Amino acid sequence: MSYRDLFKFSETMRSLGFHRQIPIDSFHNSNFSLMAQVLIWLSLRFEPESTLLYDIETPDQRVYFIRTIAEFFALKANVKLNVKKLYQADRNAIGELLKITDLLNDALRSKITYNNKKEISKFDTNLYSKNNELKKQRELAVEITIKGSQLYQSLEEETELRPIREKCLNAFLDIGDMEQSLKSLIEKTKNKTEETKNLIKNITSTKENLDTKIAKRREDLDRNLKRLNTLKQVRPAFLEEFEDLESELRILYQEYILRQRCINYLENQQEQAAHIELMRMKEQQELAKNKIKNNKLDDEFKILDEDNEHNLLPEKVPGSSNESINKDHGMFSRLTDSETDSDLMLDDEDSNLLASDADLSTSKAEKSGSVQSDSDN
Template identity: 40%
Template sequence: MSYKDLRSLTEMMRALGYPRLISLENFRQPNFGLVAEMMIWLVKRFEPNADLPTELDTEQDRVILVRSVVQFMANKAHIKLNPKKLYQADGYAVKELIKVTSVLYNAMKGNALTSGDDETNDTDLPTFDIGSKLSQLKQTRKLGSKITMKGATLYDLLGKEIDLREKRQAVLAKNLEIQDVEVGLRNSIKMVDTEIKKVQHNIENVQSNESALDAKIEKKKVELDRNQKRLLTLKKVRPAFMDEYEKLEVELKKCYDEYMLRFRSLTYLEQQIDEFERVEQERMEERQNATRKIIERMKQDENTKASEDMLSDGEDLDDTEDEEDEVVDTRETRVPSKPEPEQRRPGKSARNRPAGPNSNRRVYGSMTGGEDDDSLDSDSDMLLDEDSADSEELEVNEMAAAELKNRKSAKAKLVTQAAENSDGDF
């Protein structure tokens, strides 16, 4: 304990409003009653609703009081106090009490300064200088990152506490035998002795290891110098075949350029041939489609002509049937009816009635034979036209196939000729 500490404690307690006068001679000898009263009063300043024991008769009561005060300060104010020095209640306890009183005194002092500034600067606008707070900003960032990391680790540890608690309780409940403890301690002592011997041996051999390493370094340096000199001599010496190698390299470059040019031209020609064949194929398809349309149109025209001819033939048949009915009626009155074979002509229709013992058979026909011949001729002409159209289509397809085959053979010849020319050049 120093005179300065004791005087500062008395002054700070008086400024804080402690009701009792504190003398400088109070802490020459242990005075636990005064120390306990001061601790209780300081705790009440931090937390008015704090519950602390007030009995100091027995040693156990005094220990409980000191422990509760120390725990309260550590949890609420984050102030670490030494309980042994507080329990002594002498000059060493003064240093511990100064830790608590200084916090309260600085807070009161700062509050008084801010209140005085507010009274003097009621009309002035508030000013804030951020330049003086840059260092504090960096520290706050570091502290914030540390707090988050500590919080994460604390959360993980609290999550593992459930499993670890059972293991810890099991280990604590286990009765340890003195012999096992002695064996474990002896083994650990032996391991420590062996490690110490190894370290001492390494310390003793440091000089020899240094000399060996220096010798190796010197040897490597000599080898490096020798290799560098050899590299310089090899760079200066020019091989005999180097001139010929450079000439061949230039020729090879020219040949490669020519090869690339011919390869590009060959691929371009192949592409042009493929494009030409595609265009020709499209033209042939268009021609075939046109011929098919023409053939279909011709067929439709022929069908319309045939239908018109059939209609004209039907009108002629109606006229001839009326005349034949009259002729047959006159013949029936004169001659008895006999069964006669039916007569039909191609392209004409006939009507038949069932024959009986007293029934007569009527024969229908036409007297115009030229029209039937024309109808037959028209049918044959249609067949011939269809055959000719099919033959023309087949001829067009054969011609297109032959033309494609000739072009493919010409393309193959061009490719082989270009390849032979390129091989001959090389």
């Protein structure tokens, strides 16, 4: 063990707060008592409630002490110690002690840095750094869960693997089998080395081929770039005519779009005007039909009134029937003269309906006249 490691061990123990100063030359010779004190103190730093026996008078007690210390640190700190070096208690044991002291010193430093960061974070407003810390904490949490699941699986398998391992350790080793296995392993390693050498040779050959291909492609690229530059400089004869036609085509296309919009607008206006005219014609036809129905009702009421008068006055001046007929004819003539088909703008069905109504009224008038004449006679 070097002088540097001895100095580091003494300074680390002093920084951890060991109750006595450890000289650098204290482990030039075997010093089991000092080493036992250091180990007991370090175990108490890991677990203050630990109850390790400090009995190192006989060699058996020392062996038991070293064994318990190694088990303690393997379980509590996950640190594997070499029991042989610890039992020597000389300069070779410093390396094993440094494993424990470095772990405690790193924990102490991390605690100090954490406290400093905590104090600084009160005045720190950089959200980006906090976001990075949050990401790291999440990654650590995921890693801890993965490690925990792996540890759980390995502990489950330990019950099955422990007897197999103990059986293999306690089994008698055959020298011939060991030699045979070592020879087979040597042959496998030789084959793997030959394969790797062949791969390295192939890699060099492929690298040379790729270099030649890259050089050819670069030459082709330079040649094509030169050709492209020459083609850009040369202007075709039909290019000016093509540009003129293209500009003219743009103007014509704009005119075509404008005219098409105007045509669509005019067609829409024409459709709206036709629809309005159709609605007006329908309204006029409805008005004409209503007028015809009203006139028919008026004529029927007048005929009934005249019949009632004839019944009340049976004796009347001759020729009164003719006068009544003339009156009826005058009324119908007045109706036909005042309201014609051309004035009411009726279609063919309305005109036929009007004609049939007029015939019906004249037939009724003639019947009433004949009845009147019979009564006079």
